Amino acid sequence: MHIAFNKPPYTGNEDQYIHESLKSIQLSGNGQFSNKCQDWFREKLCCQSALLTTSCTHALEMAAMLLDLEPGDEIIMPSYTFPSTANAFVLQGARIVFIDIRPETMNMNASLLEDAITDKTRAIVPVHYAGVACEMDAIMAVAEKHGLVVIEDAAQGMMCSYRNRPLGTIGHMGTFSFHETKNYTSGGEGGLLIINDEKYADRAEIIREKGTNRSLFFRGMVDKYSWVDIGSSYLMNDLSAAYLWGQLEKAGEISEDRLASWRRYSDLLSGLAQQGKIELQHIPDGMTHNAHMFYFKVEDLERRTDLLRWLKEKGITAIFHYVPLHTAPAGQIYGRFDGNDNYTTSESERLVRLPLYYGMEQEKIDYVVENLKQYFLANG
Numbered sequence: 001m002h003i004a005f006n007k008p009p010y011t012g013n014e015d016q017y018i019h020e021s022l023k024s025i026q027l028s029g030n031g032q033f034s035n036k037c038q039d040w041f042r043e044k045l046c047c048q049s050a051l052l053t054t055s056c057t058h059a060l061e062m063a064a065m066l067l068d069l070e071p072g073d074e075i076i077m078p079s080y081t082f083p084s085t086a087n088a089f090v091l092q093g094a095r096i097v098f099i100d101i102r103p104e105t106m107n108m109n110a111s112l113l114e115d116a117i118t119d120k121t122r123a124i125v126p127v128h129y130a131g132v133a134c135e136m137d138a139i140m141a142v143a144e145k146h147g148l149v150v151i152e153d154a155a156q157g158m159m160c161s162y163r164n165r166p167l168g169t170i171g172h173m174g175t176f177s178f179h180e181t182k183n184y185t186s187g188g189e190g191g192l193l194i195i196n197d198e199k200y201a202d203r204a205e206i207i208r209e210k211g212t213n214r215s216l217f218f219r220g221m222v223d224k225y226s227w228v229d230i231g232s233s234y235l236m237n238d239l240s241a242a243y244l245w246g247q248l249e250k251a252g253e254i255s256e257d258r259l260a261s262w263r264r265y266s267d268l269l270s271g272l273a274q275q276g277k278i279e280l281q282h283i284p285d286g287m288t289h290n291a292h293m294f295y296f297k298v299e300d301l302e303r304r305t306d307l308l309r310w311l312k313e314k315g316i317t318a319i320f321h322y323v324p325l326h327t328a329p330a331g332q333i334y335g336r337f338d339g340n341d342n343y344t345t346s347e348s349e350r351l352v353r354l355p356l357y358y359g360m361e362q363e364k365i366d367y368v369v370e371n372l373k374q375y376f377l378a379n380g
Contacts, residue, residue: 001315001364001367002315002317003315003316003317003355003364003367003368004317004355004357005317005318005319005353005355006180006181006355006356006357007357007358007359007360008180008181008185008188008357009180009183009184009185009247009254009357009358009359010358011246011247011250011253011254011358013246013247013249013250014187014242014243014246014247015246016246017033017242017243017245017246018239018242018243018246020242021033021238021239021241021242022239024238026238027237027238027239028235028237028238029052029235029236029237029238030215030235030238031238031241032238033238033239033241033242033244033245034052034235034236034238034241036241036245037052037241037244037245037248038050038051038052040245040248041192041194044159044166045166045168045169045194046166046169047166047168047169047194047195047196048195048196048198048201049194049195049196049201049204050192050193050194050195051192051193051194051195051204051205051208052186052190052191052192052235052236052241052244053190053191053192053193053208053234053235053236054189054190054191054233054234054235054236055177055179055189055190055191056084056153056155056175056176056177056178056179056191056192057084057087057088057191058191058232058234059175059176059191059192059193059234060084060085060087060088060089060151060153060175061088061091061232061234062193062204062207062208062234063088063151063173063175063193064088064089064091064092064094065092065207065230065231066173066200066203066204066207067092067122067123067149069089069092069093069094069122070093071093071094072093072094072095072120073093073094073095073120073121073122074094074095074096074097074118074120074121074122075089075094075095075096075097075121075122075123075124075125076097076098076099076113076116076117076121076123076124076125076338077096077097077098077099077108077124077125077126077127077153078098078099078100078101078107078108078126078127078344079098079099079100079101079324079325079326079327079331079337079341079344080101080106080127080129080322080324080325080344080347080348081127081129081153081322081325082155082322083325083328083330085125085127085153085325086325086330086331086334086335089123089125090330090334090335094122095120095334095335095336096325096331096334096335096336097116097118097121097335097336097338098324098325098326098331098335098336098337098338098344099112099113099116099337099338099339100112100339100340100341100342100343100344101343101344101347102343103343103347104282104284105129105132105134105282105284106129106130106347106348106351107126107127107128107129107132107133107134107135108126108127108134108139110126110134110135110138110139110142111138112338112339113138113139113142114142114146115338115339116338116339117142117146117148121146121148122148122149123148123149123150123151124139124142124143124148124149124150124151125150125151125152125153126139126150126152126153126171127153127155128152128153128154128156128157128160128167129156130156130281130289130292130293130295131156131157131158131160131167131289131290131291131292131293132160132281132283132284132287132289133157133160133161133162133167133284133287134152134162136152136162136163136165136170136171137163139171140170140171143171149171149172149173150170150171150172150173151171151172151173151174151175152167152168152170152171152173152174152175153175154167154168154174154175154176155175155176155177155179155182155191156177156182156290156292156293157176157290157292158176158182158183158184158290159183159251159255159290160287160288160289160290161287161288162286162287163286163287168192168194169194169196170196171196172195172196172197172200173193173194173195173196173197173200174193174194174196175191175192175193175194176191176192176194177190177191178190178191178192178244182292183254183255183258183290183291183292183358184244184247184248184251184254185243185244185247186236186240186241186243186244187239187240187243187244188240189240190236190240190244191236193208203229206228206229206231207229207230207231207232207234208231208234208235209231209235210227210231210232210233211227211228211229211230211231211232212225212226212227212228212231213225213226213228254358255290255291257358257359257360258290258291258292258356258357258358259290259291261291261294261356261360261362261365262291262294262356264362264365265294265354265356265365265368265369266280266281266294268365268366268369269296269369269372271373272372272373272376273296275376277298277376278296278297278298278372278376279296279297279298279350280296281294281295281296291356293353293356294353294354294356295321295351295352295353295354296351296352296354297347297350297351297352298350298352299350300349300350301349301350303350304320304349304350304351304352306379307352307372307375308320308352310371310375310379311368311371311372311375314371316355316367316368316371317355318352318353318354318355318368319352319353320348320349320351320352320353321348321351321353322348323348324341324344324345324348326341326344327345354368355368
């Protein structure tokens with residue numbers, strides 16, 4: 001049996017809207033399906049401004065542009081994240097300040113924020129790893145105290161919450177991904193920028209429209225549009241939005257399917273956790289997740305390497321995740337690690353991600369679990 005790590009979500013509901021979009025007179029951004037999706041996000045996430053983008057990377061780049069950064073300005077974030085989180089701000093001349101994580105969630109440790117703040121600090125970028133929320137009350141309190149902007153990297157966190165508040169809507173801005181590896185996709189690539197502070201809303205539209213006030217023109221608010229600011233082409237095309245709309249109509253079904261698979265893994269692997277062979281993912285009280293991934297931890301890097309080799313031989317594609325950015329060549333050029341790396345590197349080397357996707361058959365989950373049990377039976 002071969003088990004892929006991921007399969008892009010597809011329900012069949014997407015087809016009708018893709019065909020409808022193909023026959024429409026507008027395939028570019030801000031078409032009928034773009035508007036449908038954006039309205040859906042505004043309602044479901046209880047936010048005022050939701051702008052579809054070509055990727056979460058570009059949503060982050062837009063957020064960075066909105067800060068009007070100057071060379072040397074500092075942005076605080078965890079090192080355990082994807083390069084896009086840092087790249088977006090480096091492109092605007094900022095320097096990245098990495099802080100350590102909490103091992104139980106792999107999220108930034110909010111108690112380390114104040115020590116990392118300098119007179120050059122402009123923003124904090126919490127990353128909600130695996131769709132599990134960071135300590136947003138503590139983060140927002142520090143940000144308010146020091147006059148900093150908070151940009152939530154919620155790439156993995158669509159339809160997750162922190163104390164009944166949707167992720168992405170707590171900070172000043174939030175970003176999401178609709179890459180094919182995410183719970184919902186717009187056909188391979190896509191993103192979303194949420195604006196929660198009204199002072200950024202109008203300019204965000206301008207930046208997304210190549211630096212023009214085109215959106216205002218089409219709403220009849222100006223009699224012509226022109227180049228008024230920096231920007232780029234960040235609009236999702238309407239064909240991609242049509243694919244996404246087909247998935248949003250099935251969002252509850254997709255979510256429950258993934259959560260059922262996550263719970264099955266968790267239940268079947270609880271015995272290994274009780275024996276101390278593995279450490280299962282922790283979901284803190286007051287936080288809801290979306291089963292974006294299922295991961296566990298083993299004792300060390302050597303054990304993980306051996307386990308992944310074993311699973312590969314059994315036809316199971318299990319993988320690890322991020323290499324901490326502060327250890328990467330670009331991370332050492334464009335950033336620095338504040339304080340001690342007590343957990344970021346050591347915890348990242350223990351983490352194993354198992355196959356999980358919409359429509360995954362129970363027998364495949366059972367096959368993965370059985371092989372994990374066999375491994376630990378054979379190798380202690």
